[in-house]
Amino acid sequence: MIKFQNVTKTYNFHTTVLDNVSFTIKKGEFVSIVGKSGAGKTTLIKLLLGIEKPTSGEIFFDNNNVGEMTSGQLQKLRRRIGVAYQDYKLLPKKTVYENISYVMAVKGKSDQEIEKEVTQILDITGLLGKEENFPEELSGGEQQRLAVARAIACQPEVIVADEPTGNLDPYNSYEIIYILQKLNKMGKTIILASHDKDITNKLGKRVITLEDGAVIRDEEKGRFMI
Amino acid sequence: MFTSFKRVVKFAWSDFIRHSGNNFAAIFVLAVPILLATSLFIFQGLSQFVVSQIQSKIDITAYFNPDTKEQDILNVKDQIMKLSPHIKQVEYVSSDQAMKEFNDRHKDNPDFIAAEEEVGTNPFLPSLNIVTDQAYQYKNISDFLQSDGFSSIINKVDYSQKKDTIEKFYSITANINKSGYVLSIVLFVIALIVVLNTLKLSIEGSKDEITSMKLVGASNWFIRGPFIVQGAICGLVAFLVCFVASGAVFYFLAPSLEIIVPGFNVFNYFLSNFEFVLLIQVGFGVGLGALASFILVRSYLKV
Numbered sequence: 001m002i003k004f005q006n007v008t009k010t011y012n013f014h015t016t017v018l019d020n021v022s023f024t025i026k027k028g029e030f031v032s033i034v035g036k037s038g039a040g041k042t043t044l045i046k047l048l049l050g051i052e053k054p055t056s057g058e059i060f061f062d063n064n065n066v067g068e069m070t071s072g073q074l075q076k077l078r079r080r081i082g083v084a085y086q087d088y089k090l091l092p093k094k095t096v097y098e099n100i101s102y103v104m105a106v107k108g109k110s111d112q113e114i115e116k117e118v119t120q121i122l123d124i125t126g127l128l129g130k131e132e133n134f135p136e137e138l139s140g141g142e143q144q145r146l147a148v149a150r151a152i153a154c155q156p157e158v159i160v161a162d163e164p165t166g167n168l169d170p171y172n173s174y175e176i177i178y179i180l181q182k183l184n185k186m187g188k189t190i191i192l193a194s195h196d197k198d199i200t201n202k203l204g205k206r207v208i209t210l211e212d213g214a215v216i217r218d219e220e221k222g223r224f225m226i
Numbered sequence: 227m228f229t230s231f232k233r234v235v236k237f238a239w240s241d242f243i244r245h246s247g248n249n250f251a252a253i254f255v256l257a258v259p260i261l262l263a264t265s266l267f268i269f270q271g272l273s274q275f276v277v278s279q280i281q282s283k284i285d286i287t288a289y290f291n292p293d294t295k296e297q298d299i300l301n302v303k304d305q306i307m308k309l310s311p312h313i314k315q316v317e318y319v320s321s322d323q324a325m326k327e328f329n330d331r332h333k334d335n336p337d338f339i340a341a342e343e344e345v346g347t348n349p350f351l352p353s354l355n356i357v358t359d360q361a362y363q364y365k366n367i368s369d370f371l372q373s374d375g376f377s378s379i380i381n382k383v384d385y386s387q388k389k390d391t392i393e394k395f396y397s398i399t400a401n402i403n404k405s406g407y408v409l410s411i412v413l414f415v416i417a418l419i420v421v422l423n424t425l426k427l428s429i430e431g432s433k434d435e436i437t438s439m440k441l442v443g444a445s446n447w448f449i450r451g452p453f454i455v456q457g458a459i460c461g462l463v464a465f466l467v468c469f470v471a472s473g474a475v476f477y478f479l480a481p482s483l484e485i486i487v488p489g490f491n492v493f494n495y496f497l498s499n500f501e502f503v504l505l506i507q508v509g510f511g512v513g514l515g516a517l518a519s520f521i522l523v524r525s526y527l528k529v
Contacts, residue, residue, distance in 0.1 A: 049441065071446075078443035089438040093241060105233050106444045150442070 001027045001189060002048065002158070007057035009043055009213075017043045019213040020057070025191065027157070030184045032192045032200045034224050035210035041193035042086065044210075045162050048191075049081060050074040079107055082151030086163040086193075088143050090135040096122070096146055097131040103153040117153070125149040125179060141172035148179055158189040165196050173199060200224040230448065238455035248428040249460055252515070255424040256464035259417030260510045264472050266410050267506055268492060271499070272483075273406070275490045277399050282357065284392055286364050286385045288371045289351040292321065294379045296352070302376065303354055306367060313367070315357040324350035351381055361396030364388075421518050429453060429522045436526040446527050453519040461515030465507045472496070472503075 002025040009018040018040045025031050033041050046052045047059055050066050059066040061077060069077060082103075091099050100121055104114045122128045125145040135143055144164055151159050161180060165173035177192075177199055184190045194200055200207060200223070207222025208215055217225070242249055290299055296318075303316045319327075325348050332338035342349075356367055368385035432453070439449045473496060480493040496503060 051441070075443045075445055078441060083441065085441075089434070089441060091435050091438055093244065093432070093435060102439070102444075103442045106439075106442055106448060108229070110229070154442075 001025055001062060002191075003058075003060040004044075004047075005058045005060070007047065007054045007059060009040075009047060009052065010055040017213050018047070018054075021210075021213070021215050022057075023208055023215060023218055025189060027189055028184070028187055030181070030190045030192070030203065030205040032194055032203060032205060032207045032222070032224075033210060034194055034200050034207055036195060039195075039210040040213040041195075041210060042162055045083065045160055045191075045193060048160070049078055049083065079154060080156050081158045081160060082154065082156035084144070084147040084151040084159070084161045084164050086166055088135070088147040090143060090146060090150070092135050094134070095131060096127055096133050096135070096138070096149075099135065099146060100149050100153045103150055107154040109154075121149045121153055124152075124182070126175065141168050141175075144168055144172065144176060145179075148176055152179075152183060152188075156188070158191065159183055160191045160193070162193045163195065164192070165194065165199060177203070197224040231451075234448065234451035235455055237452035238459060241452060242456050242459050245428075248431070249456075249463075252425055252428060252457070252460040253464045253467070255421050256461050256511055256515050257468050259414065259421065259514055260464055260468040260507050261472065262413050262417055263506050263510045264468065264503060266406070266413070267499070267503065268476070268495065270406060271495050272487065272490060272492070273402055275495075276487060277402070279489070280395065281359060281399075284388070284395060285355050285357045286368060286383060286388060286392075288354045288356070288383045289381045290353065290379055291381050292351060294352060296320065298379055299352055299354065302371070302379070306354065306356060306370070309367060309370060310358070310360075310363055312360045312363050313356065313358045315355075317355040319353045319355060321348050321350045321352050324353065361392055364392055418514065418518075421514055422521065425457065425515075425518045426522050429519065429526075433526050436523065440527065449527065450520065450523045453523045454516045457515035457517075457519030458512045459515075461511035461513065462508075464515070465511035468511070469504070469507055472507075 004021050004023050007018055007021045008016065010016045021040075021044070033044060035041055043052070047054055048061070048066065050069055053067050061080075064073070064077075066074075066077065091102060094102060097118055100118045101114045104117060109117070118131075119128075122131065125148055127142065127145055127149060130138065130142060135146065138146060148161065148164060151161070159180065161176070164176045164180075168176065173196065180190050180192060181203075192200075192203075204221055206220050207217070207224065209217035209222070209225065288302070290302075299318055303318055306316050307313060328338075328350065329342075356364075358364060358367070364385055368383045371380055371383050436449055473493075476493045476496045480491050483492050484490065
């Protein structure tokens with residue numbers, strides 16, 4: 001489903017963030033991409049979403065080259081990939097309800113569908129009762145859950161979580177991971193970018209380890225080892 | 227399509243209501259070009275009125291020999307009328323009528339009456355009084371009347387005496403019009419820059435939000451739409467405020483202005499050009515608000 005083929009990303013001609021990275025992710029997989037801060041995890045996600053273009057190499061999503069996609073094709077791609085960003089990237093001027101419903105509206109869902117599904121998502125992510133709050137009125141954990149809620153709102157085929165537990169206490173961290181596991185069981189492909197050793201080890205899923213921009217390990221039932 | 231449009235309007239309206247502080251500033255700034263455009267329109271009306279008043283007092287007169295038949299003079303009048311559509315009026319004044327007008331004008335002045343009695347006969351020549359709305363027409367008419375065909379009946383055309391005054395007046399009028407256009411363009415550009423910069427501050431606060439919208443796959447129009455509609459709503463509110471305010475100002479200003487420019491009632495002018503004023507104010511308010519938002523959001527869509 002997703003294929004990184006000899007991808008290199010260099011900034012300012014001399015700072016190499018990703019170095020000849022190659023891997024494939026199959027549909028329905030749960031993959032953790034681990035590495036220290038600055039290892040290139042976030043850049044990998046940016047390249048997958050077409051936010052940035054690789055310096056060399058190619059990224060394929062369903063056999064379509066992301067680097068060659070037009071603006072319209074990128075729009076469609078981004079509707080198929082739900083992303084929970086490390087810095088949340090919530091819509092600060094919209095309520096919790098509107099943050100989630102916005103993504104559904106983008107996908108063209110009807111008002112009835114939106115109303116029904118937003119309630120379900122709020123329930124799954126434990127945000128029921130917070131519908132009318134604005135993001136700034138939520139705690140860190142709630143904002144993180146809202147980011148996840150938004151990522152899963154339009155029922156994407158792939159859910160990417162970039163350091164979703166980075167700012168959370170252990171209780172909230174495991175809640176987020178539990179949600180991701182649940183979604184994976186429902187058939188969604190999950191990509192978890194993390195530097196949390198405990199969580200990665202407890203998952204017992206495939207782990208791709210990045211170090212200085214290069215893939216140093218790719219194991220089916222891997223562990224966080226750096 | 228309709229659902230998307232409905233959502234765009236809904237987003238715009240809720241943003242408009244929620245961010246009244248920013249919108250108040252936007253409305254205030256949009257009111258400036260609206261009032262500016264309205265003032266320029268009224269000023270143009272006023273200057274046109276003054277110009278037409280002065281213009282109606284500028285004419286040239288062709289004096290005919292005393293023995294010229296009235297029918298010949300009326301024939302010349304018809305030929306002049308056919309010269310150009312810019313000839314607004316050609317009035318025949320007979321010798322008797324000229325004398326009567328002279329007597330009426332100077333009936334209280336015994337010196338003039340005595341001078342007239344001294345002469346004994348009617349000294350006034352029959353004439354054609356010609357008014358046009360374009361300066362260069364006077365020269366054409368003068369040349370036409372002084373051509374060989376009329377030399378036997380026309381005694382004199384007073385164009386050469388009035389030439390300098392006529393040309394000076396029309397040159398001033400042309401300069402006023404030209405300055406008006408230049409001033410309008412300069413003020414419009416300044417207004418646009420002020421509006422763009424003020425709205426930029428407001429939209430810049432939404433930069434991250436626009437990026438987030440792009441990242442969830444929203445189309446450019448779905449992102450840009452609410453900002454454009456919100457700009458248009460601000461413009462609409464600015465228009466309503468300006469329309470009421472300018473109407474009130476012109477109502478109270480009218481009597482004072484009429485003392486300075488007799489015959490020009492600014493409030494009546496405002497009412498008689500109601501549709502045009504409405505068009506200018508809505509155009510400047512809604513148009514400028516929407517255009518500014520369109521331009522500003524565009525720069526944040528490159529994600």
